[in-house]
Amino acid sequence: MYLYTKILIFSLLFFLSLKVYSESRDEIIEKGRKLYNGAGSCVACHMQDGKGQKGTIPPLAGSDWLKESSARSIAISLRGLAGPIKVNGKKYYSAMPPQLLFNDEKLAYILSYVNNAWGNKENIITKKQITQARKELPQDVFTPQTLLKHFPFDKKYSKKNGTFTPTYDDTLGDISSPVLYRTFMPGASPAAFAVALPGNHYYCWDAGESRLRYVWTKGGFIKANQAHWSSNGKPVAEFNGTPYYRAQTTLLKNETFEELSKTNMQKPIYDTSQAVDFPIFIEGIKEAPSFLGYRLMDGFPIFRYSLGKHTITELIRMNSEKTGIKRIFTISPPTKMTFKLTPTEKASMHSDCGKIKPDGTLSLSSSESSKFSIIITPKE
Numbered sequence: 001m002y003l004y005t006k007i008l009i010f011s012l013l014f015f016l017s018l019k020v021y022s023e024s025r026d027e028i029i030e031k032g033r034k035l036y037n038g039a040g041s042c043v044a045c046h047m048q049d050g051k052g053q054k055g056t057i058p059p060l061a062g063s064d065w066l067k068e069s070s071a072r073s074i075a076i077s078l079r080g081l082a083g084p085i086k087v088n089g090k091k092y093y094s095a096m097p098p099q100l101l102f103n104d105e106k107l108a109y110i111l112s113y114v115n116n117a118w119g120n121k122e123n124i125i126t127k128k129q130i131t132q133a134r135k136e137l138p139q140d141v142f143t144p145q146t147l148l149k150h151f152p153f154d155k156k157y158s159k160k161n162g163t164f165t166p167t168y169d170d171t172l173g174d175i176s177s178p179v180l181y182r183t184f185m186p187g188a189s190p191a192a193f194a195v196a197l198p199g200n201h202y203y204c205w206d207a208g209e210s211r212l213r214y215v216w217t218k219g220g221f222i223k224a225n226q227a228h229w230s231s232n233g234k235p236v237a238e239f240n241g242t243p244y245y246r247a248q249t250t251l252l253k254n255e256t257f258e259e260l261s262k263t264n265m266q267k268p269i270y271d272t273s274q275a276v277d278f279p280i281f282i283e284g285i286k287e288a289p290s291f292l293g294y295r296l297m298d299g300f301p302i303f304r305y306s307l308g309k310h311t312i313t314e315l316i317r318m319n320s321e322k323t324g325i326k327r328i329f330t331i332s333p334p335t336k337m338t339f340k341l342t343p344t345e346k347a348s349m350h351s352d353c354g355k356i357k358p359d360g361t362l363s364l365s366s367s368e369s370s371k372f373s374i375i376i377t378p379k380e
């Protein structure tokens, strides 16, 4: 009797599994269509007709990025993509956050739909492919460069598409979501990010040294140089504005804010190994910080790095009045610490935990350090 029950259960399971795998192509695509068009799904940005949104969100209809390699679109969906790309010959630079709403099965349906909607004719994607990719892909958000290194274009498509080099014409107007560039910036190590926030405040965050370098608002975002993706430290990006905040750097002690923004392709990026002025001090920790990567939250990068046994994150948004920036930190495990800001006539600074002294020092207790903010506002 017991044996019969077992056989019954097994044959039932077998039958059920057969049923899943025997789903027809049309059934799979139809399920994917519903999921694609659901709340919070791809449709929010790429739109129902798969055409995206002019100038800001690239199309999935006819996109060459779906071609040749299913692994590429799986990777984009699971980890996100940030940086300049061309899709069907048109330029976009924006950021797509990782799509974390969907389990492996649902994402497989969605991508199968995307691959076969709006005249696209690509593969059906299986749950197994997604499961494996989720396990094996590097954790960080992809840039076009890191993505195409893993999943290069076939020659046929690489001519039309692939990443593009921003030129002097590519300065941004008003933006509604953050724009993130991995580029060479003046006064920063070669591993710098330039980020534009909605509200048109901009900052340079240096992943080489895990720290904010400077913030500006006037004069617009960077004018990246033609060759900057492939060059060896030079030339660097330029911008017109003068930073209203600039973190102190011993290496460029005598350089004024104005000089920084007038960087004229001659100035070297500096050697990070010599900088000794990391702004966070925790007793007993002598080693340099180590950059762990970044994730996007609503398109805003959250930078993550370690300092000794502590993991620190920094998220930068506009303050609530939209007059300056708010740097939100977490430290785990929390610890008594000192933050050394650089006082400046050009901006006022305050924290939601404790008072910043005239010399720029902010001392926090262990419990305060677990989450605190620093607000920096330019003085007019």
Ligand code: HEC
Binding pocket: 040, 041, 042, 043, 044, 045, 046, 056, 057, 058, 059, 060, 063, 064, 065, 066, 073, 076, 077, 081, 082, 083, 084, 085, 087, 092, 093, 094, 095, 096, 097, 099, 110, 111, 114
């Ligand atoms: C919050 C808006 C947003 C959502 C939601 C979103 N994307 Fe994207 N997607 C973008 C942006 C912006 C880019 C371009 C990124 C860049 O410029 O580096 C992009 C790029 C892509 C690309 C590569 C370029 C292209 O057009 O083919 C693919 C493939 C893609 N998205 C698929 C998806 C899928 C599948 C989903 C849903 C599971 C999804 N996206 C959800 C904003 C979004």
